[in-house]
Amino acid sequence: MDFLQSLDPWYAAAGLGVGFLVGMTGVGGGALMTPLLISVFGIAPAVAVGTDLLYTAASRTVATLIHGVNRNIDWRIVRRLAAGSVPATSLTLLVLWWLGVHGKMTGGLITHFLGVAILITAFALLFRKQLTRLYGHRIEALGKSTTRWLTIGMGAVLGVIVSITSVGAGAIGVTVLVMLYPHLTAARIIGSDIAHAVPLALIAGTGYLAIGAVDGHLLASLLGGSIAGVVAGSILAPRTPEILLRYILAGAMVFAAGKLFGLY
Numbered sequence: 001m002d003f004l005q006s007l008d009p010w011y012a013a014a015g016l017g018v019g020f021l022v023g024m025t026g027v028g029g030g031a032l033m034t035p036l037l038i039s040v041f042g043i044a045p046a047v048a049v050g051t052d053l054l055y056t057a058a059s060r061t062v063a064t065l066i067h068g069v070n071r072n073i074d075w076r077i078v079r080r081l082a083a084g085s086v087p088a089t090s091l092t093l094l095v096l097w098w099l100g101v102h103g104k105m106t107g108g109l110i111t112h113f114l115g116v117a118i119l120i121t122a123f124a125l126l127f128r129k130q131l132t133r134l135y136g137h138r139i140e141a142l143g144k145s146t147t148r149w150l151t152i153g154m155g156a157v158l159g160v161i162v163s164i165t166s167v168g169a170g171a172i173g174v175t176v177l178v179m180l181y182p183h184l185t186a187a188r189i190i191g192s193d194i195a196h197a198v199p200l201a202l203i204a205g206t207g208y209l210a211i212g213a214v215d216g217h218l219l220a221s222l223l224g225g226s227i228a229g230v231v232a233g234s235i236l237a238p239r240t241p242e243i244l245l246r247y248i249l250a251g252a253m254v255f256a257a258g259k260l261f262g263l264y
């Protein structure tokens with residue numbers, strides 16, 4: 001009871017809503033939560049990213065367990081992505097530590113990088129099918145070795161983007177995986193992407209924690225609301241048409257990016 005009373009209800013409500021979207025689609029964690037923390041709650045950019053990364057690691061662990069029980073994870077893909085993302089994340093964290101995460105320059109860098117990453121995520125979310133039609137058949141013709149190295153390379157790119165912004169492991173990762181592995185079902189693509197996000201976000205979030213850019217009370221409040229949201233979203237995902245939700249998510253992301261860029 002004391003724990004529940006210590007939670008901030010507004011942060012918990014934000015965790016509940018975003019957790020539900022993550023469970024439903026595998027998208028929306030950093031792309032919605034981080035700009036929400038910065039623009040609405042006034043959290044410093046580095047603290048928002050660091051706290052959201054640990055929040056993402058915890059919430060997606062729950063989603064991974066559910067997708068794992070449903071056999072919707074291809075662990076071969078997860079290993080390939082992690083082979084690229086883990087070293088890239090470690091290197092990016094070293095650069096951020098060298099720059100100083102609490103500095104004004106770094107805060108501006110994170111905010112603008114975040115806005116660009118959100119717009120790319122919204123684009124990938126909206127035009128995933130068109131991109132797959134344009135480039136999917138070309139990628140499908142590649143050999144198994146090339147596909148493996150492209151997956152590792154994509155993991156490295158995600159490691160850099162996620163470490164700076166906490167955004168990208170959802171829509172961007174899923175879009176590329178759909179093109180690289182067209183024979184897999186959407187459920188297994190999403191499940192594999194969510195599973196990979198756990199070590200990626202955990203390593204990056206731990207790095208931010210080590211350099212003092214995580215708010216423990218904020219994290220506890222977000223998690224207090226998110227667990228139920230993730231469980232509900234993961235259970236309802238197979239039964240829900242995704243097209244309307246994709247457009248709503250993309251619209252919210254574009255709005256969030258505009259807010260970060262100071263357009264309104």
